[in-house]
Amino acid sequence: MxxxxxxxxxxxxxxxxxxxxxxxxxxxxxxxxxxxxxxxxxxxxxxxxxxxxxxxxxxxxxxxxxxxxxxxxxxxxxxxxxxxxxxxxxxxxxxxxxxxxxxxxxxxxxxxxxxxxxYEPKSIYKKEALKYDLHLLQGRVRHLGxxxxxxxxxxxxxxxxxxxxxxxxxxxxxxxxxxxxxxxxxxxxxxxxxxxxxxxxxxxxxxxxxxxxxxxxxxxxxxxxINNQVDVGVRVEVPSEILEDITGEIYEAKIKYRTKAYSDVVRTFCMNPNGYVVTENTDGIITVNGHSFSNKSLGSRNTNFALLVSNKFTEPFDDPYAYGKRIASFSNLLGGGVLVQRFGDLVKGRRTNAHRLSQSFTKPTLDATPGDLSLVLPKRQLDDIIEMIYQLDKMFPGLANENTLLYGVEVKFYSSxxxxxxxxxxxxxxxxxxxxxxxxxxxxxxxxxxxxxxxxxxxxxx
Ligand SMILES: Cc1cc2nc3c(=O)[nH]c(=O)nc-3n(C[C@H](O)[C@H](O)[C@H](O)COP(=O)(O)OP(=O)(O)OC[C@H]3O[C@@H](n4cnc5c(N)ncnc54)[C@H](O)[C@@H]3O)c2cc1C
The missing domain is CATH 3.50.50.60 (FAD/NAD(P)-binding domain)
Incomplete structure (x- = not known):
C-alpha cells in the first residue's frame, strides 16, 4: 500500500x-x-x-x-x-x-x-443587462444553503x-x-x-x-x-425586493462592467438573496463576506453581494496579497473591524454615524461600525464602485438609493x-x-x- x-x-x-x-x-x-x-x-x-x-x-x-x-x-x-x-x-x-x-x-x-x-441560466437577463453595458455571466447554480x-x-x-x-x-x-x-x-x-x-x-x-x-x-x-492580482471592494446590502426578479429566476447575477473613468473591470460576486453579511478573518485582518440559508424562514429581508474592482499590478510590484491586506487593515484601524456606510452619505462625502444608520430604511444584518469608506478605499477603487452602483441602478432601480448599505472592505485574494x-x-x-x-x-x-x-x-x- x-x-x-x-x-x-x-x-x-x-x-x-x-x-x-x-x-x-x-x-x-x-x-x-x-x-x-x-x-x-x-x-x-x-x-x-x-x-x-x-x-x-x-x-x-x-x-x-x-x-x-x-x-x-x-x-x-x-x-x-x-x-x-x-x-x-x-x-x-x-x-x-x-x-x-x-x-x-x-x-x-x-x-x-x-x-x-x-437554477438554470436565462438569456433574457443577459440581453437586458447588455442594454446598459453590463455583462452577465451565467452558470447552472445548485444552492444548498x-x-x-x-x-x-x-x-x-x-x-x-x-x-x-x-x-x-x-x-x-x-x-x-x-x-x-x-x-x-x-x-x-x-x-x-x-x-x-x-x-x-x-x-x-x-x-x-x-x-x-x-x-x-x-x-x-x-x-x-506567479501572482499579480487582488480584488478589492465592498459588500452591498439592499432590500431583497430590488433584486428579487433576477434572484428568483437565476439565484445570482454575476455581472461585469468596465468603468468609463478608468477602464477598470468591476464585478458583482457572491449574491445572497435574503442573506446575511458576515465577517471573515484572513491572517488577523477582518474583512467582509455574505451567506444565506436555503430554509426561507431563516432568511433576512435583505440581499447582499460583493462589488469588486480587479487590480492587476505590473513590475516591480509583486505582492498583491500585502496590498489587499493593507487596504482592509484601514477599516480595522478606524472601526475595529468592518465599516458600514450608507451610499447616500458616501456620495455626499460624509461619515455615516450611529444616528444616521439608525435612520436608515435598510437595516443592516451585520453589526459593523458606522464610518466613512472614503477614508479606507483608494480613490480609484471608490470611483469605480460608485460608477458601477449607478450603472446597476439602471437595470435594478433602487440600487443606488440613499439607504443602500456598503460594508468594507471585501478582498478577494488570488493565490499564487x-x-x-x-x-x-x-x-x-x-x-x-x-x-x-x-x-x-x-x-x-x-x-x-x-x-x-x-x-x-x-x-x-x-
Ligand atoms: C464565507 C465564505 C463563503 C463562501 N461561499 C461560497 C459559495 O457559496 N460558493 C462557492 O463556490 N464558493 C464559496 N466560497 C469559496 C469556497 O469556500 C472556496 O472556493 C473553497 O472552499 C475552496 O476549497 P479548497 O479545498 O481549495 O480550500 P479551503 O476550503 O479553504 O480548504 C483548505 C483547508 O486547508 C487547511 N489548511 C491550510 N493550511 C494548512 C496547513 N499548513 N496545515 C493544515 N491545514 C491547512 C485550512 O484550514 C482549510 O480547512 C466561500 C468562502 C467563504 C470564506
Missing part, C-alpha cells in the same frame, strides 16, 4: 480523498492534515452569538476545519467554467463540466434531506472515516520537504511535534494556506509561482499560481496541488472537481 498525505480538509482535499477511496481505495492509505477542528467542533464565536465582533481565533473557525472555507458558506455550487476558477487551463470545458456534475451527484447522494433543483451544506459535510466525514481515511485535526503542517528514496520521491510533512512520510503528497490548503504554501514553494521546494501539468502535478513527481490554494480554482465546484481529477490520475497510476 502506498501512503498519500493530503494537507487541507476543504472541498478539494475531501473530494480527492473521496475519489481515491472510491476508485482505488485498496491501494492507498490516506491521511488528511487539517489545522482546524472536525466538523462537529468548528465553532465561530460570532456564529454562536457569543460575541458580536471577531476575536481573532487562530485558526479562524470560518476558514479552517473539516469542510474548509466552504463549511459555513452559502453552499452555492456553480456548475460553470465561466467563473469560479481556471480549471479549463488544465482540461477542456467538457471534462471540467463533467467533473463538476459528478461532484453535484455525490453531494446529492450524501444529503439526507431533499435538495432543491438547479448553509444548514444543508453542513449536514452534507457531516455525512462526508462519516463516509470517509468508515472508508479508513485518517484525519488529524488541529494539526498545522509547518514544513514540507522532499527527498529521493529508491529513485522515487518521498515527501515529509512536519507538524509542531511530528513528521509524517508519504509516497504521494496532495497540497489542498485553500486561500487561508496560500501564503504559507507560497513560502514553502519559494524557500524549500524551489517551485516557481504554480506551474502545474494538466494532471495538476508540480514539477516534483508525486506532488500535486489542487483547489484555491494552488491558484487554479476559486469556488467550491471547481475546487472539488480538481480533487476528483487528481484522485482519478493517482488511481490510474497506481
Amino acid at each position: 502506498k501512503n498519500i498525505n493530503i494537507i487541507g480538509a476543504g472541498a478539494s482535499g475531501l473530494f480527492a480523498a473521496y475519489e481515491i477511496k472510491k476508485t482505488a481505495g485498496d491501494k492507498f492509505n490516506i491521511r488528511v492534515f487539517e489545522q482546524g477542528e472536525s466538523i462537529y467542533d468548528r465553532r465561530c464565536p460570532i456564529v454562536e452569538k457569543m460575541t458580536k465582533k471577531c476575536i481573532n481565533c487562530r485558526p479562524c473557525a470560518i476558514m479552517s476545519g473539516f469542510g474548509g472555507a466552504g463549511a459555513f458558506s452559502d453552499g452555492k455550487y456553480n456548475i460553470t467554467t465561466q467563473y469560479g476558477g481556471w480549471i479549463t487551463d488544465y482540461m477542456d470545458e467538457k471534462s471540467a463540466t463533467e467533473l463538476m456534475e459528478y461532484v453535484d451527484e455525490v453531494i446529492i447522494k450524501l444529503s439526507e434531506e431533499e435538495i432543491e433543483g438547479i 448553509t444548514e444543508k451544506n453542513l449536514s452534507i459535510l457531516k455525512s462526508m466525514y462519516e463516509y470517509l472515516k468508515e472508508e479508513g481515511v485518517e484525519f488529524l485535526f488541529k494539526t498545522k503542517i509547518e514544513r514540507v520537504s522532499v527527498h529521493q528514496s529508491d529513485y522515487k520521491h518521498k515527501f515529509s510533512v512536519q507538524s509542531m511535534d511530528e513528521t509524517f512520510e508519504s509516497d504521494i503528497l496532495i497540497i489542498a490548503v485553500g486561500r487561508s494556506g496560500a501564503e504559507w504554501f507560497s513560502k514553502q514553494c519559494k524557500d524549500g521546494l524551489g517551485l516557481r509561482l 499560481r504554480l506551474e502545474l501539468t494538466d494532471e495538476l502535478e508540480t514539477s516534483i513527481e508525486g506532488m500535486y496541488a489542487i483547489g484555491d490554494g494552488s491558484g487554479t480554482t476559486r469556488s467550491l465546484s471547481q475546487a472539488s472537481a480538481s480533487g476528483v481529477h487528481v484522485a482519478r490520475i493517482i488511481g490510474k497510476k497506481g
Whole structure:
C-alpha cells in the first residue's frame, strides 16, 4: 500500500480523498492534515452569538476545519467554467463540466434531506443587462444553503472515516520537504511535534494556506509561482425586493462592467438573496463576506453581494496579497473591524454615524461600525464602485438609493499560481496541488472537481 498525505480538509482535499477511496481505495492509505477542528467542533464565536465582533481565533473557525472555507458558506455550487476558477487551463470545458456534475451527484447522494433543483441560466437577463453595458455571466447554480451544506459535510466525514481515511485535526503542517528514496520521491510533512512520510503528497490548503504554501514553494521546494492580482471592494446590502426578479429566476447575477473613468473591470460576486453579511478573518485582518440559508424562514429581508474592482499590478510590484491586506487593515484601524456606510452619505462625502444608520430604511444584518469608506478605499477603487452602483441602478432601480448599505472592505485574494501539468502535478513527481490554494480554482465546484481529477490520475497510476 502506498501512503498519500493530503494537507487541507476543504472541498478539494475531501473530494480527492473521496475519489481515491472510491476508485482505488485498496491501494492507498490516506491521511488528511487539517489545522482546524472536525466538523462537529468548528465553532465561530460570532456564529454562536457569543460575541458580536471577531476575536481573532487562530485558526479562524470560518476558514479552517473539516469542510474548509466552504463549511459555513452559502453552499452555492456553480456548475460553470465561466467563473469560479481556471480549471479549463488544465482540461477542456467538457471534462471540467463533467467533473463538476459528478461532484453535484455525490453531494446529492450524501444529503439526507431533499435538495432543491438547479437554477438554470436565462438569456433574457443577459440581453437586458447588455442594454446598459453590463455583462452577465451565467452558470447552472445548485444552492444548498448553509444548514444543508453542513449536514452534507457531516455525512462526508462519516463516509470517509468508515472508508479508513485518517484525519488529524488541529494539526498545522509547518514544513514540507522532499527527498529521493529508491529513485522515487518521498515527501515529509512536519507538524509542531511530528513528521509524517508519504509516497504521494496532495497540497489542498485553500486561500487561508496560500501564503504559507507560497513560502514553502519559494524557500524549500524551489517551485516557481506567479501572482499579480487582488480584488478589492465592498459588500452591498439592499432590500431583497430590488433584486428579487433576477434572484428568483437565476439565484445570482454575476455581472461585469468596465468603468468609463478608468477602464477598470468591476464585478458583482457572491449574491445572497435574503442573506446575511458576515465577517471573515484572513491572517488577523477582518474583512467582509455574505451567506444565506436555503430554509426561507431563516432568511433576512435583505440581499447582499460583493462589488469588486480587479487590480492587476505590473513590475516591480509583486505582492498583491500585502496590498489587499493593507487596504482592509484601514477599516480595522478606524472601526475595529468592518465599516458600514450608507451610499447616500458616501456620495455626499460624509461619515455615516450611529444616528444616521439608525435612520436608515435598510437595516443592516451585520453589526459593523458606522464610518466613512472614503477614508479606507483608494480613490480609484471608490470611483469605480460608485460608477458601477449607478450603472446597476439602471437595470435594478433602487440600487443606488440613499439607504443602500456598503460594508468594507471585501478582498478577494488570488493565490499564487504554480506551474502545474494538466494532471495538476508540480514539477516534483508525486506532488500535486489542487483547489484555491494552488491558484487554479476559486469556488467550491471547481475546487472539488480538481480533487476528483487528481484522485482519478493517482488511481490510474497506481
Ligand atoms: C464565507 C465564505 C463563503 C463562501 N461561499 C461560497 C459559495 O457559496 N460558493 C462557492 O463556490 N464558493 C464559496 N466560497 C469559496 C469556497 O469556500 C472556496 O472556493 C473553497 O472552499 C475552496 O476549497 P479548497 O479545498 O481549495 O480550500 P479551503 O476550503 O479553504 O480548504 C483548505 C483547508 O486547508 C487547511 N489548511 C491550510 N493550511 C494548512 C496547513 N499548513 N496545515 C493544515 N491545514 C491547512 C485550512 O484550514 C482549510 O480547512 C466561500 C468562502 C467563504 C470564506
